[in-house]
Amino acid sequence: YAILRLTTSSKDMLNQYMGFKDEVRKENVKEWLDNGHICLSALVNNKIIGSVWISTRYPPYFDILKIRPIFKGTAYIFKLFVSPNFRGKGIGTILVLEALQLSYKMGITRATAIVHKWNKNSLGLMEKLGFKKSYKLYFLKLGTFKQCFLRHR
Numbered sequence: 001y002a003i004l005r006l007t008t009s010s011k012d013m014l015n016q017y018m019g020f021k022d023e024v025r026k027e028n029v030k031e032w033l034d035n036g037h038i039c040l041s042a043l044v045n046n047k048i049i050g051s052v053w054i055s056t057r058y059p060p061y062f063d064i065l066k067i068r069p070i071f072k073g074t075a076y077i078f079k080l081f082v083s084p085n086f087r088g089k090g091i092g093t094i095l096v097l098e099a100l101q102l103s104y105k106m107g108i109t110r111a112t113a114i115v116h117k118w119n120k121n122s123l124g125l126m127e128k129l130g131f132k133k134s135y136k137l138y139f140l141k142l143g144t145f146k147q148c149f150l151r152h153r
Helices: 011-019 026-034 091-105 120-128 142-152
Strands: 002-006 038-044 047-055 074-082 110-113 132-134 137-141
Touching: 002 011, 002 091, 011 026, 011 038, 011 047, 026 038, 038 091, 047 091, 074 091, 091 110, 091 120
Parallel strands: 074 110
Antiparallel strands: 002 038, 038 047, 047 074, 110 137, 132 137
16 A cells, blocks of 8 residues: 655645545645645555544644643544445554654654544554543554554554
8 A cells, every 4th residue: 555645736636535535524625734734645556545634733623622732742643534445454554653653753742543432443443553542532652652663564
C-alpha cells in the first residue's frame, strides 16, 4: 500500500478523495486542509482505499473542550476510515502508524485518538497500538511510540 499526504495542490488526488465514500463531509475537506489539518490516504493501484486525519491544534469537527482542554504538543487522530472491501488487512494500522510517525517527526509528544464508542474495530485497533482510554478518549504518549511502531511494522 502507498500512503499519500493529501494537499489542495494535488488536484487529481483531491478530486479522487472528494469521491471517496468515507465519513467526512466533503464541504469540510478544503477548509480542513487550508487550516493545517493533515489527511493521509492509503492507495492501491493509485486508488484511495482508506484515510485518516491528523490535527496538531484541535479536531475541527469536535468540541473537545467539553471533555478536556487542548494541549500543545498533542496530535489528534480522527476520521479513520478504510473501504469495506479492504478491512481486516492491516490498512487501518498502517494509516495510524504513519500518522503517529509523522506526528513524532513534527516534535509532537502525545497523541489522542478520537473514536466513536460504537466503532468497536477502531477502538480495538487503538488499544492494540497502545492507546489507553481516559476521559472518553484514547491517549498515547509518543515516547512509547518507537516500541509501538517497531512491534507493528
